[in-house]
Amino acid sequence: KNEVEQSPQNLTAQEGEFITINCxxxxxxxxxxxxxQHPGGGIVSLFMLSSGKKKHGRLIATINIQxxxxxxxxxxxxxxxxxxxxxxxxxxxxxxxxxxxxFGKGTKLSVKP
Amino acid sequence: xAVVSQHPSRVICKSGTSVKIECRSLDFQATTMFWYxxxxxxxxxxxxxxxxxxxxxxxxxxxxxKFLINHASLTLSxxxxxxxxxxxxxxxxxxxxxxxxxxxxxxxxxxxxGTRLTVL
Numbered sequence: 001k002n003e004v005e006q007s008p009q010n011l012t013a014q015e016g017e018f019i020t021i022n023c024x025x026x027x028x029x030x031x032x033x034x035x036x037q038h039p040g041g042g043i044v045s046l047f048m049l050s051s052g053k054k055k056h057g058r059l060i061a062t063i064n065i066q067x068x069x070x071x072x073x074x075x076x077x078x079x080x081x082x083x084x085x086x087x088x089x090x091x092x093x094x095x096x097x098x099x100x101x102x103f104g105k106g107t108k109l110s111v112k113p
Numbered sequence: 114x115a116v117v118s119q120h121p122s123r124v125i126c127k128s129g130t131s132v133k134i135e136c137r138s139l140d141f142q143a144t145t146m147f148w149y150x151x152x153x154x155x156x157x158x159x160x161x162x163x164x165x166x167x168x169x170x171x172x173x174x175x176x177x178x179k180f181l182i183n184h185a186s187l188t189l190s191x192x193x194x195x196x197x198x199x200x201x202x203x204x205x206x207x208x209x210x211x212x213x214x215x216x217x218x219x220x221x222x223x224x225x226x227g228t229r230l231t232v233l
Contacts, residue, residue, distance in 0.1 A: 086157070
């Protein structure tokens with residue numbers, strides 16, 4: 001079954017804390033995505049990765065293909081980081097849908113000042 | 114980075130009317146656009162894959178006669194919700210893939226800001 005599990009579902013942190021959001025998936029993938037969805041609904045793509053680690057500013061994404069697991073880290077968190085973070089993947093056998101994404105339910109992050 | 118716009122951002126309509134949502138890639142050409150739907154506190158779910166110049170591919174359970182998709186150019190796809198009913202109220206998001214990104218199994222998608230549809 002093609003599933004994406006995220007944890008935690010909800011996360012409240014104090015400003016400055018180091019944050020980790022986890023994502024596990026069950027099938028072979030060609031790419032894993034981390035997305036950010038703001039309260040208004042708009043989605044921003046943060047990372048797309050298929051191996052190793054990527055860093056952009058205070059955000060770091062890692063993936064372990066063998067363990068089918070990825071993490072998103074936020075260093076020195078700030079209230080403006082408050083959003084829903086969504087893990088999604090492009091399965092290897094996408095059945096002709098040309099690379100559509102399978103989404104997790106998201107992790108709602110609230111960073112308090 | 115690549116920009117995708119959606120219009121309108123929010124629409125409220127009466128039951129039985131049809132609503133058209135536009136998705137545009139502003140600074141790149143998109144051979145493929147995806148339409149997603151998100152109900153409150155749920156994951157985004159793929160509704161259909163839209164390919165320029167051809168018929169859309171719908172996911173299981175999505176009525177193609179109710180959700181009409183047209184992808185007439187490399188920068189525009191439209192989703193028309195026909196005879197909308199309250200249960201169609203949802204957040205609709207499109208995403209687009211740059212035609213230069215091949216093979217499609219390894220792709221980056223650019224998302225529109227979404228359209229919130231409320232059917233009274």
